[in-house]
Amino acid sequence: MSKSVPQTAHWDLVGIVAELRGAREQWRQKRNRDLAAHEFPSREIVREVITQLRGALFPLRLGPADLNRDGEDFYVGNALDAALNALVGQVKLELTSRQRNEEKPVEGDVLSWQAREIVTSFGKSLPRLRAVLDTDVEAAYRGDPAARSVDEVLLCYPGVLALINHRLAHELYWLGVPLIARIIAELAHSETGIDIHPGATIGGHFFIDHGTGVVIGETAQIGEHVRVYQAVTLGAKRFETEADGALQKGQARHPIVEDEVVIYAGATILGRVTIGKGSTIGGNVWLTRSVPPGSQVTQARSQQEANGVST
Amino acid sequence: MSKSVPQTAHWDLVGIVAELRGAREQWRQKRNRDLAAHEFPSREIVREVITQLRGALFPLRLGPADLNRDGEDFYVGNALDAALNALVGQVKLELTSRQRNEEKPVEGDVLSWQAREIVTSFGKSLPRLRAVLDTDVEAAYRGDPAARSVDEVLLCYPGVLALINHRLAHELYWLGVPLIARIIAELAHSETGIDIHPGATIGGHFFIDHGTGVVIGETAQIGEHVRVYQAVTLGAKRFETEADGALQKGQARHPIVEDEVVIYAGATILGRVTIGKGSTIGGNVWLTRSVPPGSQVTQARSQQEANGVST
Amino acid sequence: MSKSVPQTAHWDLVGIVAELRGAREQWRQKRNRDLAAHEFPSREIVREVITQLRGALFPLRLGPADLNRDGEDFYVGNALDAALNALVGQVKLELTSRQRNEEKPVEGDVLSWQAREIVTSFGKSLPRLRAVLDTDVEAAYRGDPAARSVDEVLLCYPGVLALINHRLAHELYWLGVPLIARIIAELAHSETGIDIHPGATIGGHFFIDHGTGVVIGETAQIGEHVRVYQAVTLGAKRFETEADGALQKGQARHPIVEDEVVIYAGATILGRVTIGKGSTIGGNVWLTRSVPPGSQVTQARSQQEANGVST
């Protein structure tokens, strides 16, 4: 029997490769694209950059297991050096890819210079970001009765990990590299189930508990001391699609959440509405209009009562 | 002091090992199983296969960071070769494990031949799958105002990653290796929070935004140009459990969603119902009956209004 | 041109490092902390411990791909030995870090002895945990019409992976190392989207289907033969924040779910309420009060009917 079964594969490798090439060419013609190479930032390299920046920001808790005080600054400097150098390469890739189809592409040297300027600014912002993140850690510790120590918060809470990524991504978003920023956001999304668009503006002392399913849109603005639970959406209010199916891009279309607001699990707030300072939005609330400061929004009492119970 | 604390462990390793063996034997007797070896497909190997297939399908964007056009076909052929050869081993493991308890098990050579046939068919399908995935990428770009380029979509959007896995898994599901298909689906579930059963049938131009918490059941059927947001469930309608707690398996029990339907975040559609072409299902809607084409289903206005607000 | 662009970085590495040190010192002064070293359990080491314990508990399915019956006990013993030895180090780190600020810190030798006692007890519990996990696997197989075999359940179902972690974490939680327990829980949360606090008490034959978004709080108590679907919350009922924003810690504040209860997707049960034996809680139900045994709780019929449909 074994002789009639050839040891090499049946499949026509050459044929599949040719057909896949055909599929790629069709796509490229259709989209009028002509990539010469893998010209985009790499998810893997960005992941490594973020791992090193997390360590540089919180060396004794997110850095290597055997680090001690003596070596702290050296570790921080070395991790930063590696991270920023790797980042400058990724930034240049994004700048290059973005102006590929332009008529007068910028020269490579200028792009290199721009990339360095961006990373220099980003590097300068890190101490400030660390200080803000400290307020987030403190907010988590104070906001969760199950938290035993600030260390537990930093080591365990997905909301804190997502915020580290967000605050780094948001900085890069405003410095002009939104694709890298988005990759950083999606790394946190994959790790934590928390999806914060890097464009969102978020004040200090922000706490996301549990976090799975949280979605915060690109133009959302969140004040100080805000608390948010799992599956909360701060989204855009959709209108029916236009005739050609295209959607307008770039407009302010997500909520403004003022200081000291609490939004419980599963609440959905849509559109450019304002949640006034100190308001509380109850679990599963569906809200598409603004509410004044100090509001207590809950689901209609009638609904809860209306739960049909038969025993 | 240190002399009274022995350096070796206290724990009775031999005892724990023996008890664990006892627990395994109890399980095996109870389930009438007699495994001789690790005879199942391996999550790690399947993960590696998928990583290589993703690269083979989209070489310049999901392949290695230093790839360029010149080397594209060689990379694709080499990645395919490695992926398909590894896959044939996993397929044979699944075929073997499935017929283990049968009275007349098929001979190993026949299983090898079957495994090769399955992988050959799968390989042939790849160019077609790439073409469909291109429509999904395009749909994502057109469907999200925050998307800046098709490249961002492919590099960042969890919905697209989940669909790559799904289209590969669905092909393998129909070719007769549902366990491998399920592993592929769960790899995407873990990575993206999107849980699509490999049995689900999904047309082109499908777009899942944000995605966390999406569940699409085994017998769901989805048409062309459908758009779905986070936390949407296309599930089965549950009835009370039977006396013995057993559930019937294999029946069509999930929704049919026709072309050009949009389903907003958190909507739940249960049972073998049909959502007519071009309908829009609003956020958080709970739906257990069919709706005709062109329907606009929203939560009862009364509910929204009923949000209790006190300031 | 190239001469005017220096090859070294612009950024002031020394300056950033100094500022980051300043930010750390500010935090440490404020929190009155003086860490000498990375004195916490390490997420990476705990992850490795869990990977080995999973293999030791289910060697032929979660162990290495080439394992067979002959080598099973050796593999189990070796994996256990490595896992328990690594764990004892992590336990000692947690014990050390916890009593760091106490006036009369326990001596290192005593902590070592305590750590060994904890790990010894933990090791002894493993055969019992395996037996309980077997009931969970069986419950999943019986509870999901899409499940084809118990093997598929163990290899693929995120709910089962989350429960393996939970049952290990819960044991460690009660043995006095809640931080390690929490890290184990968060590893599962990140992998599966299922967030079970290690303090939660869960009976046998527990099944979580799909799972993304499930949250089970610290003081929840769940009986035997309970079934739960995605996005179910067993949470605390929140009250308004106190004047100083502090929340009371440690009180029983999550639901008691009695035997044979089924809770469908998206249901939210809050507060120290009791769901009576054999009850069924419908999808998306919002429940903040106890229900007697045998209850069928669904959303108010009026709501479903109230879905606004226009075609």
Next chain:
Amino acid sequence: MSKSVPQTAHWDLVGIVAELRGAREQWRQKRNRDLAAHEFPSREIVREVITQLRGALFPLRLGPADLNRDGEDFYVGNALDAALNALVGQVKLELTSRQRNEEKPVEGDVLSWQAREIVTSFGKSLPRLRAVLDTDVEAAYRGDPAARSVDEVLLCYPGVLALINHRLAHELYWLGVPLIARIIAELAHSETGIDIHPGATIGGHFFIDHGTGVVIGETAQIGEHVRVYQAVTLGAKRFETEADGALQKGQARHPIVEDEVVIYAGATILGRVTIGKGSTIGGNVWLTRSVPPGSQVTQARSQQEANGVST
């Protein structure tokens, strides 16, 4: 400038690949070979097998750094299981490749059976090999004034590492897999500079000091308690090449070294000569004839004296 330099490579990848294929085909035709696949044992896999066998033979010294007595047997069993299973695959590859060009090739099942028989015999020999290696370790400790402990000898001495490989390789050589045996020997050669053909027969209590440049030929026979220093050759005596350049294979052509012989650095002994029991061969001696027991062979005194010295 940058526009005139294309970013993709100049080189004609397709052309080089085609020419390399041509070169391979020319070789295969010339040698009348038709390989279907990589059908040889793999240096990397054999290296891994040896690493695990070294650990299984000397667990507390060549095994993992964190091993202790409790886990010793489990580690040994697990390492053996992995090593022997990997080895059986390599043995089958060698058996297959060897009979490829034969007219009546043995069937695959028979080769599998043969491979298992070989590995079973090999496994049985391991305790005996360990006991012999213990005599080698002891000989090294006794033979080198610089050795401080038997542990230092086992951890550091290249001669001991080379002998571990040799004794394993020699067993496999006699069991009928000389290619794997040779790979094992060359792994030691690369690591230590000591080149012992796996066919060489070596008694217990053998000690090679320093070792670099030692060559021991295929048919050499070495007794008990022999000591050898760096750059010693036990080789074949070469004759002029025949007309067609071919050399006769397989004949006994290397020295017999009887018990308790010492051979100092750089000595060269060629041909099927016998060095009688208890002899000492001095440094740099060139010897092509037998010497009786108890001989003291040194370089001609005249030579040493003859060193020209001018100051």
Next chain:
Amino acid sequence: MSKSVPQTAHWDLVGIVAELRGAREQWRQKRNRDLAAHEFPSREIVREVITQLRGALFPLRLGPADLNRDGEDFYVGNALDAALNALVGQVKLELTSRQRNEEKPVEGDVLSWQAREIVTSFGKSLPRLRAVLDTDVEAAYRGDPAARSVDEVLLCYPGVLALINHRLAHELYWLGVPLIARIIAELAHSETGIDIHPGATIGGHFFIDHGTGVVIGETAQIGEHVRVYQAVTLGAKRFETEADGALQKGQARHPIVEDEVVIYAGATILGRVTIGKGSTIGGNVWLTRSVPPGSQVTQARSQQEANGVST
């Protein structure tokens, strides 16, 4: 006791770092060097390039263990693509570092162009090098009575591995990147103990047996069908050092070995002498003058006889 032993290190890390910086600065001032960065080819990257080129040259024997005929060309193309792209970066580094201290450094774009030209030429040479290496493999098979197959030769013989590296390195040496060439040579030296300077010119059908300790100098020229054994030196004849200790560089100072010469183990041939065609140089011979074709050079008979033997 434990309280008096601080957990952090004693050592003055800051002080050591400062002193090491001082040592570096002293060196740089003395050598008038001002490195801005790690501007040299990297041993690790070159090692990876060579690993891939070995696989591309001999895919079914030095390529991956699971390769088969179907995937051969794809593997070769992909490995070449990766190797040549990585090499072009290393070549540019060498070109840059070499002209660092020149007054008019070449511009970066020109260096990039030069690097591509070099790698293009190198790529073109690979099929020719493979053909020559095939003659070396054949020579080894024919030259060693212990060789059982050409496959054993390619998988096991250090002489063949050293020649693969040498033939690649020699090509790069002549293309103008002697530092990379030297790194390649030293990788083989470390692996095999065979030290061939990349400048040496070596004809086809070259065989090095055993090989440890072989040294072949920069300006050596070796004809076709030459055979060499372990510890053979083809070196320069040293003269006393000059007053300032400097040695002249670049002159032809190593032997010319004509076709069909055999040089036995330990022979030392020094200076720009010529070993005539078909000569045989005996073991341990020390030779510093030319010999005509067909010579048989052995150690003086008197010496051998002179071995002092006492029994």
Next chain:
Amino acid sequence: MSKSVPQTAHWDLVGIVAELRGAREQWRQKRNRDLAAHEFPSREIVREVITQLRGALFPLRLGPADLNRDGEDFYVGNALDAALNALVGQVKLELTSRQRNEEKPVEGDVLSWQAREIVTSFGKSLPRLRAVLDTDVEAAYRGDPAARSVDEVLLCYPGVLALINHRLAHELYWLGVPLIARIIAELAHSETGIDIHPGATIGGHFFIDHGTGVVIGETAQIGEHVRVYQAVTLGAKRFETEADGALQKGQARHPIVEDEVVIYAGATILGRVTIGKGSTIGGNVWLTRSVPPGSQVTQARSQQEANGVST
């Protein structure tokens, strides 16, 4: 057929494990040893320490490929911190293992303190060692006509790599951890074929060319500006073995080589002899007596002449 061949292994794993345990116990009884755990320094960890120390000593050339001047000190500090912390653990292991069998073993805390003292002294010595190594690099550059730059010397020359290891090992040897020192020496021996015992004392400006086969004994003393070629031995002069085969340990028994001596390839110098300042020892010379300063020692002219040549 396949049914009659069981899929699990034949071999009696349990039996082999038991016999190996027996062999170990026999050894332990015989040597009166009772190891509780792997209590020795680990070759792998020491290798990692050395890799980091090499980088810390020569950051821009042996450090990471992407390092630049800005990050140099941070890299150095971080690498040192990791290396010294890892080393302190290895030192404690050696101290512990050494006093295991003593009647009054030192307490663990004292050993920890001793280990830190040793590593602190070692750390302090590094700037001095770097300065000496710079003289070695310079000597290599000046001593080899084939060397094109000091960078080539540091990147490529095995003699330099061996000296880096030696100077580190020698320091540790004198600080009281000869086993770790020996491991470091053997790592270089394996990598370069150069075997320098860590006890040997070697002055600055030392150059070893080619290096394979060089052996320098424990009590050798080498002055400044010495040059040595491949296969040179500075060894002990052996006497006949004593009745019980034991050799005296620790005595001065290797040569003293004064400043500015050159020793050509293959020369063997044995015993506690002195090679006077500025002497030259020719290739293959065999020397067992002292020579005065300025000596030119060559092989007896008669020997060279005596090469038998027949053509």
